[in-house]
């Protein structure tokens with residue numbers, strides 16, 4: 314059976330991930346993501362109303378025109394998890410393919426919400442839920458399986474396409490977490506089994522983020538302990554404490570909520586995306602928040618809540634807000650600019666349970682946000698966080714476990730691929746032979762007929 318890989322997006326950048334695998338006559342698409350920084354750099358861009366081709370020209374969504382060179386039918390569109398760089402282009406591209414969108418329950422729910430917000434295209438693809446451990450027949454001879462992995466968002470999976478020539482493991486994005494705060498540990502046992510099956514692993518496509526960092530990425534339970542230490546240490550502070558994190562990071566949000574309670578403060582989630590992700594996770598029973606946890610997204614209800622906090626005393630509350638990267642319109646940045654009814658005073662604490670995404674725009678915005686908060690007297694607790702991506706030893710362990718015939722590094726630019734290529738070459742792979750560094754819009758033939 315002929316096997317081809319189309320590397321469509323995310324091979325020159327972090328963002329707008331999209332890869333297609335053709336096995337015989339069947340094609341499976343993995344991820345359809347957005348490159349948010351290409352959108353945010355323009356002021357007032359409303360992607361909801363934009364056409365796909367304009368977004369492709371901006372570099373915001375994958376240029377899927379290479380798909381017409383693949384001689385097969387798309388049988389499934391498979392986003393691996395709910396981050397925007399993996400699902401954000403579905404509402405712009407999926408309608409071009411007569412195929413269902415197949416994803417884990419939390420991811421499907423986020424895809425559904427995204428499609429609902431789309432104003433330009435009618436996206437009518439079937440939405441099919443499939444959980445980790447389950448499989449789905451693809452055409453007559455291929456099978457799709459979801460393997461449970463751990464990442465900075467719940468319900469993440471790595472899809473595996475089993476073909477008569479061996480398995481294709483699509484490895485974006487994960488960290489090797491054996492003690493996650495929500496959900497099951499990464500299913501290394503299943504990866505070991507897949508490696509031992511007939512024909513083994515034909516190809517491993519992997520996210521190279523953090524490949525240049527030594528050692529292993531700590532578990533989410535380490536970030537949780539770090540957070541607990543910080544929050545318990547300020548238990549006696551009788552002024553304002555404000556926290557921010559990735560709103561899609563449900564495990565972290567739930568730790569914040571729990572420790573707020575522990576130190577005698579009522580947690581409140583503020584900001585549109587805080588309400589969106591946490592509300593969805595609670596509706597789907599991934600998390601059990603206290604009954605009195607307030608979640609407010611709309612500007613008016615947020616401001617009303619801030620007024621209530623000021624009236625009843627800042628020392629009784631812990632607002633958990635958006636703005637961990639210093640995004641200009643996010644809640645924490647507005648608080649720093651003094652645009653909300655919440656007044657920061659000398660000695661008030663601001664907890665960043667996030668790392669600055671190392672990119673000039675984020676670094677600049679975050680710097681500005683911290684300065685503004687500091688000018689009002691806030692004390693900053695930075696980097697209470699662990700990454701959602703594998704470091705060098707995690708990458709080593711995955712390659713060692715899967716023993717793939719071919720490796721395709723993804724989810725980075727050329728610079729980001731370099732440390733991963735070094736590692737793979739040290740493990741016996743050869744650039745150009747079985748280790749394929751590529752660009753957006755290429756086709757790689759792994760098995761010829």
Ligand SMILES: [Zn+2]
Pocket residue numbers: 394396464486701
């Ligand atoms: Zn991700």
